Structures are given as C-alpha cells and as structure tokens.
Amino acid sequence: MPSQSPKQELIEHLVQGDLDIAAAIGTITEPGISTFATIALRVVCVIPPDCALAKQDIVTENDLQAYRQIRLTEGSPLRSALEASGIAASNSHGWGTLEAGTQRTMVIMVEAGAGVALVDPLVLSPDDKVEVRAFSPPVYVNLSLFARDDWARRPYVKGMALALYEALAPLSSLRTLHHE
Numbered sequence: 001m002p003s004q005s006p007k008q009e010l011i012e013h014l015v016q017g018d019l020d021i022a023a024a025i026g027t028i029t030e031p032g033i034s035t036f037a038t039i040a041l042r043v044v045c046v047i048p049p050d051c052a053l054a055k056q057d058i059v060t061e062n063d064l065q066a067y068r069q070i071r072l073t074e075g076s077p078l079r080s081a082l083e084a085s086g087i088a089a090s091n092s093h094g095w096g097t098l099e100a101g102t103q104r105t106m107v108i109m110v111e112a113g114a115g116v117a118l119v120d121p122l123v124l125s126p127d128d129k130v131e132v133r134a135f136s137p138p139v140y141v142n143l144s145l146f147a148r149d150d151w152a153r154r155p156y157v158k159g160m161a162l163a164l165y166e167a168l169a170p171l172s173s174l175r176t177l178h179h180e
Helices: 006-016 077-084 103-111 155-171
Strands: 022-025 033-042 044-047 058-060 069-072 098-100 116-119 131-136 140-148 175-177
Touching: 006 022, 006 033, 006 140, 033 155, 044 103, 069 077, 069 103, 077 116, 077 140, 098 103, 103 116, 140 155
Parallel strands: 058 131, 069 098, 069 116
Antiparallel strands: 022 140, 033 140, 033 175, 044 116, 044 131
C-alpha cells in the first residue's frame, strides 16, 4: 500500500476525531471536511549565512540563477505554485538542482550549504542557521485551515479555529475566513 501524503494523513485524523483542526498548504476537497480559513503566505528565499545573497534585502529569480537550487518534488503545492508563476529551479549554472520531499528538509539542506531554496515562512524555526530574504516577484501559497464540517457547531473547536486564524493572519495580507 502506498504511503499517504501528510495532508491525507491529517484529513484521516480529522475524520477519525483524533484532531479537531488541521492546516496544510493547498486546497482541501474531501467529503465531511471544510476549509474554514485560507491564508496566502508569501514565499521567502532561504540562503546560507555566508552566501553573497545574504547581503541583499530582496532576492530575485535572476539572482538565483548563479546558485544550486533546492526544490520540492514534483506535484507538491509549493512547487506547483512556483511553476504556475513561471518560476522554476534552473540548471543554468551546470550544478544541477537538488530535490527534497519536505520544506523542512530544504531548510536543513540550505543550512548545510547545499544550495538556496524558496519556502513558505511557516516552515522556518528561530533556531535555523539560514538567512531569510524577501523574494521578488511575490509568490503566494495558500495555507488552508480545515476541520470536520461541524466545526462551527462545536464551540471549543470554533474558539480554537478563530484563535489559530488570528495567530496566523499577520503572516499575510491576503486571507479569508469562512463563517458558518
């Protein structure tokens, strides 16, 4: 049996009642599950501290061409969002690109000096030994907050959902909250 994606595992835990609320990049279309909020997160560039790009406030796609780029595997929501924006990791420098299965792995690889990467800001930790820079042109990925369809009728879940939304909302100027 093939392993489930992390998002599918979250959905399964919600359906079984092990979780009340979950968050994942991308959209959720699952019977019995509803997205109650969407927050657009602006993708950032992570680079090793000793990299010349660390001297810049904003990194552009053109700036990345001289560096090995670390990208997510094909089909991931972040990679799809970047490709839909016309941004794809380049092999122009001849070093090739590296692929990683998760954004956390990408950050760890950058920390080890393997290259540079574009990630959503939620995967970053204050303990990461990387530099974070704005990326231009701006690219956004949607963070979906979701729960079982009855989330609004369960007062404690609704309270947690609204608190989570309020905590994450400052990360984006593009957000929606679906009231029931």
